[in-house]
Amino acid sequence: MSDTIGPPGVEIIGSGRCLPDYKLTNADLEECMETSSEWIVQRTGISERRRADIANGERTSTISIKAINAALADAKVKASELDLLLVATMTPDSPTPSIGCIVANEIGAGHIGAMDINAACSGFVFTLSMADAMIRSGAYKTIGVIGADTITRFIDYSTAGRGAAILFGDGAGALILRRSNDTSKGMIAHRMHSDGDGGKHLFIPSSELDFPEGVPYDESLCNTVQMNGKAVFKFAVNKFQQVIADTLDDAGLTADEVDHFICHQANSRILESARERFGIPQEKLLVNIDIYGNTVAGSVPLVFAELAESDRIRPGDKVMFLAFGAGLTWGSSLWQL
Ligand code: COA
Numbered sequence: 001m002s003d004t005i006g007p008p009g010v011e012i013i014g015s016g017r018c019l020p021d022y023k024l025t026n027a028d029l030e031e032c033m034e035t036s037s038e039w040i041v042q043r044t045g046i047s048e049r050r051r052a053d054i055a056n057g058e059r060t061s062t063i064s065i066k067a068i069n070a071a072l073a074d075a076k077v078k079a080s081e082l083d084l085l086l087v088a089t090m091t092p093d094s095p096t097p098s099i100g101c102i103v104a105n106e107i108g109a110g111h112i113g114a115m116d117i118n119a120a121c122s123g124f125v126f127t128l129s130m131a132d133a134m135i136r137s138g139a140y141k142t143i144g145v146i147g148a149d150t151i152t153r154f155i156d157y158s159t160a161g162r163g164a165a166i167l168f169g170d171g172a173g174a175l176i177l178r179r180s181n182d183t184s185k186g187m188i189a190h191r192m193h194s195d196g197d198g199g200k201h202l203f204i205p206s207s208e209l210d211f212p213e214g215v216p217y218d219e220s221l222c223n224t225v226q227m228n229g230k231a232v233f234k235f236a237v238n239k240f241q242q243v244i245a246d247t248l249d250d251a252g253l254t255a256d257e258v259d260h261f262i263c264h265q266a267n268s269r270i271l272e273s274a275r276e277r278f279g280i281p282q283e284k285l286l287v288n289i290d291i292y293g294n295t296v297a298g299s300v301p302l303v304f305a306e307l308a309e310s311d312r313i314r315p316g317d318k319v320m321f322l323a324f325g326a327g328l329t330w331g332s333s334l335w336q337l
Contacts, residue, residue, distance in 0.1 A: 014075025045268025049169025049293030088123030121325025169293030173301025
């Protein structure tokens with residue numbers, strides 16, 4: 001449940017992002033599976049996505065390091081000033097060490113607390129809400145929050161895997177949060193939700209044990225994204241709209257009082273359904289799925305960083321971060337900047 005949280009304030013003082021250089025276009029997908037660019041654009045709004053160059057060592061840790069270094073430079077803060085590093089990811093380089101530990105070491109943050117949080121595509125929004133609460137508790141002053149995933153290594157780029165293959169891309173974004181004496185700044189309301197029963201609609205099995213009841217075991221599906229596109233679509237449209245309504249209600253605001261809806265980019269039709277329902281003008285809901293696809297935990301901070309780079313967000317703005325994804329999970333974090 002959401003709640004209003006007391007002083008001190010929390011300020012977002014910098015943002016950064018990193019996208020792998022390699023572009024996987026719809027034309028590339030037409031080469032390796034039965035699909036058409038027209039079908040993909042019409043159903044999802046996606047024209048291309050980025051793919052980490054694993055053969056040359058590009059992975060979740062490396063793009064996370066670039067994103068947080070860009071955010072630190074933007075905030076004019078040294079890595080040694082961070083007192084906590086939280087990384088939202090479901091695709092760490094390996095089960096351990098965490099991306100948090102790798103990144104804290106590589107950027108020279110010292111022996112600060114560092115960890116990963118897995119809530120799939122909702123991970124960054126959940127982590128942002130937790131970081132706000134940790135600063136307001138008085139325990140931390142400057143927290144780095146990263147959302148990063150390289151999910152394309154779990155994609156089957158053949159016709160059998162085309163439902164998921166067309167959607168996903170790799171990317172990372174990061175924000176620097178700092179305690180502020182201005183108590184009007186920071187999170188105003190938030191929601192975090194999960195429904196483990198819906199986990200069967202979007203999962204990555206690694207063995208027979210991971211196949212949900214009713215889905216026959218097939219070894220060739222292991223370590224690839226399995227998605228019931230229709231079920232996820234229905235869930236996303238429904239929960240996305242519900243969580244916007246609930247968060248506005250919690251904060252006592254109307255949709256037109258929010259300056260930006262910073263949304264997880266899963267499918268342009270899902271974003272459009274929320275825009276229509278709440279009468280959100282296009283300039284308040286940035287869509288960049290056309291060139292990046294669905295970058296899992298990376299997608300929300302990538303949108304924020306793009307808005308910040310182009311000076312479209314200003315101190316005092318109210319911004320609602322929103323996401324939904326595997327787990328199933330969904331949530332929001334409404335901030336005054
Ligand atoms: N290219 C061409 N045809 C495809 C295709 C592809 N990449 N993927 C599926 N099809 C075909 C299907 O085989 C089916 O053919 P049929 O009618 O002959 O059986 C037809 O297109 C419709 O398939 P369906 O799965 O019902 O399509 P859809 O309209 O639901 O679109 C998604 C598929 C994946 C684009 C859509 O379901 C979606 O976006 N779901 C949400 C996924 C999501 O957001 N996941 C991440 C959450 S964080």
